Amino acid sequence: MKLVHIYRGIGFLGIGAIWIATAQNQGGNIPPGTTRYKLVVPVGLPTPPIAGDNPLTVEGVALGQRLFFEKKLSGNNTQACSTCHRPNAAFSDVGNAVSTGITGAKGTRNAPALFNLAYQHAFFWDGRSPSLRAQALAPIQNPVEMNQTLTATVQKLSADSTYVSQFAKAFGSAGITPARIGLALEQFESTILAGSSKFDLFQQGKATLTAQEQRGLFLFRTPFNPRQNQFGADCARCHGGPLMSDFDFKNNGLDTQPKDLGLADFTNRPGDIGKFKTPSVRNLSASGPYMHDGRFQTLEQVVEHYSDGILPSPTLDPGLAREPGGVRLSPADQAALVAFLKTLVDPQFAPTVIRP
Numbered sequence: 001m002k003l004v005h006i007y008r009g010i011g012f013l014g015i016g017a018i019w020i021a022t023a024q025n026q027g028g029n030i031p032p033g034t035t036r037y038k039l040v041v042p043v044g045l046p047t048p049p050i051a052g053d054n055p056l057t058v059e060g061v062a063l064g065q066r067l068f069f070e071k072k073l074s075g076n077n078t079q080a081c082s083t084c085h086r087p088n089a090a091f092s093d094v095g096n097a098v099s100t101g102i103t104g105a106k107g108t109r110n111a112p113a114l115f116n117l118a119y120q121h122a123f124f125w126d127g128r129s130p131s132l133r134a135q136a137l138a139p140i141q142n143p144v145e146m147n148q149t150l151t152a153t154v155q156k157l158s159a160d161s162t163y164v165s166q167f168a169k170a171f172g173s174a175g176i177t178p179a180r181i182g183l184a185l186e187q188f189e190s191t192i193l194a195g196s197s198k199f200d201l202f203q204q205g206k207a208t209l210t211a212q213e214q215r216g217l218f219l220f221r222t223p224f225n226p227r228q229n230q231f232g233a234d235c236a237r238c239h240g241g242p243l244m245s246d247f248d249f250k251n252n253g254l255d256t257q258p259k260d261l262g263l264a265d266f267t268n269r270p271g272d273i274g275k276f277k278t279p280s281v282r283n284l285s286a287s288g289p290y291m292h293d294g295r296f297q298t299l300e301q302v303v304e305h306y307s308d309g310i311l312p313s314p315t316l317d318p319g320l321a322r323e324p325g326g327v328r329l330s331p332a333d334q335a336a337l338v339a340f341l342k343t344l345v346d347p348q349f350a351p352t353v354i355r356p
């Protein structure tokens, strides 16, 4: 299959590794002349639901991938999606708390790592975008990001005959439109999956965790409820399940008066102030700094926050509000939790540095 060669060449999705299951649910009918893309699902993940009206095809995914690395999507041809979502860093803007757009202006939020997006239904830290296809058109037009109209984007791509034929092949008829740009990017982004971590293999009895990692796992999973004599770190309540997040919106105690209103920016409800989408805790080693504003440089700082740094506010998650300050972990337990988080990295994900 042609696309496999593209991936091998780029070498960041680790085709041929320990992925076992093949997805069954791959969407509806594919356009005439295209080939269905066989999504391989890493160990530990469920089969992702693929939208019936945008089934994955080899041609569509390849086009989406090309667009993801395409600097013509930006006003002065200097930025691609991959500028801020770097494939060798779990598609995050590693090292940058916030990202810098084409004019040199800085945004206000941390560029999230991109993986396991196909399972999600609300995008951005405040969940304001309901689909990947809708989300994809936002950064192109955002004045502090790629700063280009959709009309100009379509014009630039239409001037390149290879795009004209790639779009026609992927969608079964001629035409480059904003909607199709969104659909192609959605297809590509849906193939970015992270699983197959040491922890996933451990759960299948195929790997062992050290005593420290097991202690971390215990803390991660165990509730914190002193009245019932439970003194875990309670992480799995929000970061649980195979995706290591419920993707729900919560206030995890970062600020007493949040500068960024988070979910309330989108819903306008005071009860949503300071709530942000709960990110997955997979693949963290590559994607710092952490939180919506990139305030923590290290996982040690993140764990210290949950241990001793939880700040009160009206919308603070009630579970985190149980003990003023946090769940109070000893230094050894904090280290154990960090050690466990490091077992959640997909070793096949983004192993090489690529230059788009």
Ligand code: HEC
Residues within 6 Å of the ligand: 068, 073, 079, 080, 081, 082, 083, 084, 085, 099, 100, 101, 102, 107, 109, 110, 111, 112, 113, 114, 117, 122, 123, 124, 125, 126, 132, 135, 136, 137, 139, 140, 144, 145, 146, 185, 277
């Ligand atoms: C200038 C840097 C920059 C560029 C370029 C950029 N992004 Fe982003 N991206 C961000 C930031 C910052 C956020 C978070 C913004 C927010 O939550 O308000 C984000 C969020 C996202 C999300 C939501 C992830 C989630 O977990 O909710 C997706 C998906 C995404 N970007 C895809 C893309 C695609 C596709 C492109 C190219 C068309 C792109 N980005 C271009 C910085 C960038």
Ligand code: HEC
Residues within 6 Å of the ligand: 113, 220, 233, 234, 235, 236, 237, 238, 239, 249, 250, 251, 252, 254, 275, 276, 277, 278, 279, 280, 281, 284, 287, 289, 290, 291, 292, 293, 302, 303, 306, 307, 317, 319, 320, 337
């Ligand atoms: C009440 C739900 C909740 C609980 C419990 C919780 N978290 Fe979180 N976590 C969140 C939310 C929400 C965010 C994003 C907050 C933000 O950026 O404003 C987050 C962010 C994170 C991040 C940053 C990820 C990134 O990509 O930036 C890490 C790491 C993390 N949590 C680890 C943990 C650990 C470890 C525990 C247990 C000690 C824990 N969380 C407990 C909801 C929770």
